[in-house]
């Protein structure tokens with residue numbers, strides 16, 4: 001061969017674009033199929049039913065365990081409550097999720113794609129509906145080829161109807177996370193729900209129906225960025241669904257390989273039955289090696305294992321394995337599995353670290369909070385008795401779901417310093433200057449107040465004195481201290 | 492493209508696109524057709540969009556689109572909605588007394604926000620953004636007031652101004668003791684030094700303060716009171732602390748006694764309306780000097 005590339009004569013056609021070939025995956029039984037069913041039931045169960053789990057949330061809110069409240073800008077997850085300024089929890093969760101994906105990838109390739117990804121789970125469910133109505137692979141191919149008649153219309157119609165129902169239910173469950181689920185279900189059914197709820201259900205019905213019913217593997221092969229990222233993250237020790245060509249080749253039908261053995265020629269275990277290819281939901285022939293299109297669902301393993309059992313050969317011709325091991329076996333060495341390697345350790349450590357930080361932050365989360373901003377202009381004001389006054393904007397935060405009262409005081413100021421809060425006084429007549437003031441904050445909200453601090457008359461003040469505000473919850477005793485400065489012309 | 496010859500890559504058995512970079516040839520993995528159709532679909536969509544929405548710039552203006560959408564109109568609409576919402580709270584402000592506004596957290600928050608903006612737009616040019624004033628323009632942060640610093644007084648002063656054109660304006664005028672020859676030059680120096688001494692300012696050398704005191708009692712005490720603390724009723728400033736409007740030295744006092752300057756504050760009630768004036772009063776009061 002003179003060159004790696006040789007010109008061929010072929011008529012110019014539309015080779016730049018190809019019609020997607022429809023994949024007709026065959027139903028299989030086996031270990032991985034069972035695992036996939038279990039995961040499907042668990043994940044979909046979580047998705048569809050979580051909004052109905054109840055949790056006491058006080059009088060103002062629906063008693064819902066998982067709730068995203070856009071109106072009041074809060075997120076609730078069982079015992080967790082997230083305020084807008086705490087979205088870093090979400091950041092933490094996303095980092096854990098991302099590194100979790102990396103870790104899965106380092107351990108066993110596309111575990112996410114094969115078992116957990118919503119695209120995979122819903123597509124799997126839609127496949128199941130399809131084969132229930134239209135029959136297994138062969139029957140479906142025949143049905144598609146046959147001309148339209150009553151049977152075909154009935155079967156296709158039923159399938160699409162069921163698909164749409166599932167899709168609609170999927171969209172319906174989605175909106176339940178944003179309001180009180182039982183009420184919303186009632187409102188939706190009686191046509192009283194907010195217009196946006198119907199719009200969202202419509203959108204999600206459409207996406208679920210088209211992505212899980214029609215686009216299927218096209219999503220993974222062409223639309224999803226994750227396979228590209230995975231390819232860059234993997235290494236030679238990551239387990240992947242692998243055809244053990246060392247054992248399988250040269251392949252041949254049962255009779256053929258018998259003959260080869262009789263002739264003293266080498267014969268592999270693969271009987272070339274194509275069951276692995278038929279079982280594949282993305283239309284991949286795994287025997288061609290690792291491919292971008294393979295989502296590593298393990299179904300070809302199940303398909304091959306049942307054939308191997310039938311023909312009386314050991315299972316595992318296709319299995320989770322690495323190329324390193326195939327090469328080692330070819331050389332007669334024992335297979336190595338290195339789950340503990342720098343990258344898995346590092347990923348695990350990162351996950352644990354972030355989880356630890358989040359746990360710490362959660363355990364030390366306060367129910368009240370106080371923030372302070374010193375007036376910038378003017379920094380201080382001299383009173384006619386020669387003393388100084390500083391102004392501050394305070395924001396008090398009450399995360400309790402009932403009104404809470406507090407005492408506010410200034411600390412570390414010279415004796416005789418007083419505090420005034422605009423609008424707060426002890427008796428009706430006059431605004432009170434005192435060392436300590438009581439004020440309350442409504443349930444689950446913040447209150448901004450303007451505080452004025454007065455230095456005692458006749459006391460010389462430095463140009464900047466570190467001081468602090470102390471907020472004590474009169475009921476729980478929870479104390480928040482926030483430091484600032486008291487400014488004066490000083491030296 | 493028609494001239495390009497199909498080639499098959501020997502290693503992969505895949506056709507190439509014929510594109511070559513440094514000897515590397517690109518394999519042709521055809522995109523699915525639906526991708527192409529989505530592309531065509533988006534082109535069609537863009538044309539629909541041009542027709543419906545404002546899109547193309549023209550020499551004078553732009554194509555408006557059939558839906559007649561405009562961000563400016565939306566913004567104006569939102570503005571009107573916000574104004575209507577404000578009017579609701581504004582009505583509550585109107586009905587409440589100034590004390591009630593100060594003591595009701597929701598009203599206070601609204602009044603403070605409105606007051607701050609109104610102050611920045613209308614008052615800050617003279618009184619400063621921090622309300623600390625300038626020479627001739629009173630400091631609103633400290634606790635020294637000419638006409639009084641409680642809520643109602645502030646509201647009156649803001650409403651009608653000082654020496655303004657409004658009928659109900661606050662009005663006070665100090666006689667020009669020098670220019671109108673009510674006092675001798677020397678007497679003016681004496682009384683100014685005396686006043687400076689009560690405010691704790693350094694006095695000029697060799698001036699008879701006792702004589703100044705007598706002149707004060709005869710000419711000034713009527714308005715500025717015996718104790719020189721001034722009188723809020725008549726708008727006579729307190730002279731015992733150096734919070735003077737027109738300079739803080741004995742020379743400045745001499746100038747003022749000789750031929751006083753009289754600043755003017757406009758009446759705001761007709762321009763800003765009662766709600767805003769109320770918010771302004773609450774805001775200025777909250778700055779800290781309020782009484």
Ligand code: SF4
Nearest residue numbers: 113117119220224226
């Ligand atoms: S390729 Fe993307 S869409 Fe497909 S299974 Fe993997 S993550 Fe999900």
Ligand code: SF4
Nearest residue numbers: 280294295297298300
């Ligand atoms: S080749 Fe096997 S593991 Fe990969 S997607 Fe197909 S059936 Fe799943």
